[in-house]
Amino acid sequence: MGKDTHALSTPAQETALRVLAANHVETWIAKEDGYTPTPLISFAILEYNEVNDDKTADGIVITPSHNPPEDGGFKYNPPNGGPADTHVTDWIQNRANELLKKRLKGVKTLSLEEAMRSCYVKEYDFVTPYVAKLPEIIDLEAIRDANLKIGVDPMGGASIEVYRKIEEMHRIGLHIVNEEIDPTFSFMTLDHDGKIRMDCSSPYAMASLIDLKEDFDLAFGNDADADRHGIVTKSEGLMNPNHYLSAAIWYLFKHRLDWKRDLKVGKTLVSSAMIDRVAQSLNREVYEVPVGFKWFSLGLFDGELGFGGEESAGASFLRKKGLVWTTDKDGIIMNLLAAEILAVRKEDPAQIYRFLEGQFGTSYYQRIDAPATPEEKAKIKKLVPEDIHTDTLGGEKIEGIFTRAPGNDAPIGGLKIITPNGWIAIRPSGTEDVYKIYAESFLSMEHLHRLIDDAAKIIADVVV
Missing domain, CATH: 3.40.120.10 (Alpha-D-Glucose-1,6-Bisphosphate, subunit A, domain 3)
Structure with missing residues (x-):
């Protein structure tokens, strides 16, 4: 426990x-x-x-x-x-x-x-035991040999002692910038809505570490239970979680030479389609599932997935030899992987992502949360393809509409629509009285806004 x-x-x-x-x-x-x-x-x-x-x-x-x-x-x-x-x-x-x-x-x-x-x-x-076996999943020797200066902000959470032990045992250049434990988390910068939240993917919550980015070759943080990761690079600052997932997948499937050739890439249906483009270039099958890391656990456990990740900055992957490491989100190895990427490639993960954009196009991605009553949420959850009374979205022909995830045929609790250069997903929140619109375009910001506008029209038609 x-x-x-x-x-x-x-x-x-x-x-x-x-x-x-x-x-x-x-x-x-x-x-x-x-x-x-x-x-x-x-x-x-x-x-x-x-x-x-x-x-x-x-x-x-x-x-x-x-x-x-x-x-x-x-x-x-x-x-x-x-x-x-x-x-x-x-x-x-x-x-x-x-x-x-x-x-x-x-x-x-x-x-x-x-x-x-x-x-x-x-x-x-x-x-x-966890720290002792880290060399089985992360190339700590490469990090150590690169003489990196790495900043770590556990955000007052449970990972403080883990990072202390990593530095004590492996000497990879970790510097913990905040070792304070305070149940009120009063040292935190406020999130976008003025609340205290240990969200390591939020530029507001991570502001104090972002301010230190020039002091380190790389910096990273975790939330309170360290299942999420947040990567801060000199070249970009705080990385968008979708960008880091794409860079991490590209790196791992290029550099883990002992991984089986049929290992799949696990992604949730609201994660960036950049992952699909990266996976296709690597000749790897994408296993696309509903929101929730639980959908990756069995695949990681059985060694069918090399990697499983969510757009909310949670992921895990296999050991170098292709064996299971964790079957829950692991923000610690995701942070250490960023240091490995910098040590081995001499480029940080943000620079890797810019390379991927040059290869596969620029992604314009946005998530919008909007208020919804329980009744409205119930209607959105029951969306079916027959509710869509148009054959275009964002000015492009609709290629697919689905309410079940293509990877495991599990219901997504909403709906996803795909076009040649974009997609939208609509789903109610499981914990709050809001619904979420996810949208991504590979054409332009203007096209992204058109996708979002069309998604809003679909919702308006359903909840009336």
């Missing part, structure tokens, strides 16, 4: 330990009441299950991810190490609500002191 540095995470962990110990569930927690990032829990689950046949491990991470200080979250990872499927999380949610309605009647508990003294709660070093 891991936790991040949000204020609610420690009391939530204590409550969970009281229940788990009372029910005789063996639970490993970090030594000395430490913090444990999401990728380290995924890694520990997989490592344990690899060598133990008599017992199977799963995991819990107590984190609201990048969300504000007052938020809390409880995440379950099954024995494959990845995020739980919807049917599992629905079961957990429904069972929890049943128990709450009964005022927790029948729930066994111990006192915290009894739980901690029991044989069921054990302290474990999650950090050292």
Whole structure:
């Protein structure tokens, strides 16, 4: 069981330990009441299950991810190490609500002191095994030999101790620019809406690290549970997540020579089509799925996907030999990969992306969030191709309309329309009263705006 540095995470962990110990569930927690990032829990689950046949491990991470200080979250990872499927999380949610309605009647508990003294709660070093095996997935020797000066901002999250251990063990030139842990996250610069959010893909939240970009050859940050990454280069500043995913995929499939030739590239349907163009140039099949990293977990676990990534700055990939590393998002290896790219190619990932634009065209991409009532969200979620009463979008002929992802045929909870030089996707948010329009053009910013306008007309027709 891991936790991040949000204020609610420690009391939530204590409550969970009281229940788990009372029910005789063996639970490993970090030594000395430490913090444990999401990728380290995924890694520990997989490592344990690899060598133990008599017992199977799963995991819990107590984190609201990048969300504000007052938020809390409880995440379950099954024995494959990845995020739980919807049917599992629905079961957990429904069972929890049943128990709450009964005022927790029948729930066994111990006192915290009894739980901690029991044989069921054990302290474990999650950090050292993960850091010790990093050379199996990242070329740390190349980074070390390049004598880079690398800035790291854990954003007050659970990865601080991990980066300390990486530098102690591997000496690759990491400099942690902020080691403060404060449950109020008062040191953070405010996000676009004035809220505190540890969003390492936001130029507002990452402003303090961006200001230091000239002090380092490369800099990067993570959110509170380190499942997301944020890359800051001298040449560009904070990289757009879609741009970094494209550069990372191009680099990995060029340089991981021991990877199987049939390994696929995993992307969500709202990620940039630049990924498709890069994959095609590499003769790699794209595995396109709905939003949610859970759709990549089995492919990474089975070694069918070399890489899986989301436009929201979450990704993971296989070890150099093609074996699974983590089946949940791993912002730590994604950050270290950026340093490897710079060390090996002598170009930072932003420069790699500019090269890709020269090869495959310039992408104009935007996501728009707009308010929606629950009723409107329900209508948008049920969109079908028959709701589209035009054969053009953004002035181009429509080539495809789908409501299920082409990679795994799972429902996307909305709709995606493709044209020769662009696409739109429309879907309701799963957590907020908003709907999202994603759009991308490979023609121009004007064409992008036409795509967005046409998407808005489709929504207006549906919700009236």
